[in-house]
Amino acid sequence: MTAPCFEKIGRIPFKGPESDDPLAFRHYEPDRMVLGKRMEDHLRVAVCWWHSFCWPGVDMFGSGTFDRPWQAADTMENAKLKLHAAFEFFEKLGVPFFCFHDADVAPLGETIAEGDANLARIEELIRDGIDRTGVKLLWGTANLFSHRRYMAGGATNPDPEVFAFAAAQVARVLEMTHRLGGENYVLWGGREGYDTLLNTDMKRELDQLGRFMSLVVEHKHRIGFKGTILIEPKPMEPTKHQYDHDAATVHAFLRKYGLENEIKLNLEVNHATLAGHSFEHEVVYAIANDLMGSFDINRGDPQNGWDTDQFPNDDREAALALYHVLSAGGLTTGGFNFDAKVRRQSIDPEDLFIAHIGGMDTLARGLLMAERMILEGKLASHVADRYAGWNEGLGTDILDGRVGLGDLAKLARDQNLKPEPRSGRQEYLENLVNRY
Template sequence: MNPTSYFSEIAPVTFKGPDTTDELAYRFYDKDRVVMGKRMEDYLRFAVCFWHSFCWNGFDVFGAGTFNRPWHAGANDADAARFKRAVAFDFFNKLDLPFYAFHDVDVMAATETVGEYQHHFAEAVDDLERLQGETGRKLLWGTANLFSHPRYAAGGATNPNPEVVAFGALQVRSALEATHRLGGSNYVLWGGREGYETLLNTDIGRELDQLGRFLSLVVEHKHKIGFKGTILIEPKPHEPTKHQYDFDTATVFGFLKRYGLENEVKVNIEANHATLARHTFEHEIATARALGIFGSIDANRGDNQNGWDTDQFPNSVEEMTLAMLEVIRAGGFTDGGFNFDAKVRRQSSDPVDMVHGHVGAVDVIARALLAAAAIVEDGRIDQVRADRYAGWDGEFGKAVSAENSSLASIADLAVAKEIRPAHKSGRQERLENLVNRFVGDAR
């Protein structure tokens, strides 16, 4: 089977404007449109993910795969991996999105031994380099999968068995060097099983120190090989483990501070992981911005009625607008971007369903960018925020925040001024109405 035949009935996806009736066209994503001083393509930096789009066959814990992709028909050998890579790049071209992302095992034949891993991954990287050259697609981030194989049942870097940690080091070194060779913008570490199921058999202090040392060694190797991209951690509170050490953005920052890595590592924020941590997506982005560790985004969504990682394509312009406001306030991306670490539903088994999922998500984010940019340019919401904290710019506020002030001097100031603080409205309903107005008007 020719790899280009899998999506052969689907025409290349192009921008046709808000009024088009073509369901497989972009209505709002006009890659050359300038928004906030940048081309939309450069501002959003969209990437398609190998992991869910081409490696998942539709299985879940209650049933077998439903997709019947041809590269899943037999063993995951070198031929199947080569075919999958070719189909994936044909898909990237159809969508005309600039980036892609992968785990090492996503793009290579299945292996068991160290030798097999080195051989098949090297073969895959050679092929990816060729495909990038032929198509012009670029790598947003690479990573190593230290969670799927049974050897990682107790984690990768935090594993109680040093042989497992060493195998993980092999994978991470290989994937980091491959990311560097392929011109990747970032390298991500997702600790899917870096946590615990029960404290009865877990030494938290030892495992945190192992994880801190492992991450320090990754940063050291990044500088050794001359990789200029960003090292990212992807926070997640639980699932598959009961408790994970990278619970949320604030927890990750505390971890980085402890091991002296806060200036070396940033976060890759996944919307669904924010949901699992009982946060909003925009909260995690705002926290990362405030702490100086905002890096990149996995654009998917969860379901508030489900307590697990459903990884659905984003479909709420309002929710995405709130997140995009925080991206704009962070100054946009540097190395990062929006990666679609999302998957179609098990019943969406046709090739065209993959296209619908990505086209809809691209347009949701593009429309949210337009709405958020209009909100910022309008200025009313930001003015309410500024007015709410205006007291800190006055004489009294400056006295309270002065570097030489103390708890006692501030208390004495309150006595001397005989202060009687007055309640001021937060204007929440007005702000929510303004957001909805701009969401409705975004074009």
């Protein structure tokens, strides 16, 4: 029997808004009913394997700062210890889901055969952990960016043998995700882009990427995986430009290659801000185009121009995103995965718990705010009133194609139209949101 890795920490309780206990929830209450559904079932919170258990606290100027025994070396023994720590953490935090890359859970070696053997051994232990704790797999993914073979991408690599190696990795993890009961599979290339156009054939690389995605979808159906295939947009970093720049770019890509009915989006907060958008914008775009899948929840630092992956603490940002998600019917196979890492100086085991507790409380506050927005209906009624003219008369004639450009020009002249602008009431609406 392996000794506990977090022996000084027990199951995290809910103690309410007045509590000063940093190791207790103040707002996240799994069984609390919100719009007819349990809070846990609305949020479907997940812990990511990579930042929480694999990241050693390095940065570009310094080595790792965390003293975690399973990070001493990339061996199978340490992979088993890391797995033990992960499931202990999931159970004590009380989350329903987790996510992983293949390289997070086992050493992949230099060949597909080595990776196959190690992942087969670790898959049995993951299955045991799922059966023992009830914590489920939200999604799996393959790491196609860390190894030097992927320095020019995986699917978009100029070497077709790298493409084949990447395909083998994805097929293996997709099958593993399927066997473990995962609800989604995420495609995030990381390096599917370019650093300079001087050595890049963009059309060829996009066609390669389109073919790769088609192969994944074909394999999903071949093995009977019923989950959702997701793409995670990101504009840059590590490459200068990545082909999955933002939600709209991915949408255009999917339509070009006939995949718009097969793949949805896994949106990340920090990726949205790096693309020059708000997270709310990316959520609304995904919903408007039937692409909403799942979310990686975190935040960036407004004074840094890269993906800092900090834990979320803005309940207003969470509330606006959740308002749109709930208004669209809520999550199906997706969830809110904490793709976030504690800061390099946060070296105590308690810090890892405290970070997730704060993030879960932020989501819970956002959910309760969104519930009030929906029940009061003031935001929705304002938008409906603003566009009411498109629901009858001239508006429906235009949208249904009953009038052409010449007809509209004649109407404007014959009726001597003099439309008057109406206030958008932006400040009122911003103040209204703040009241929640």
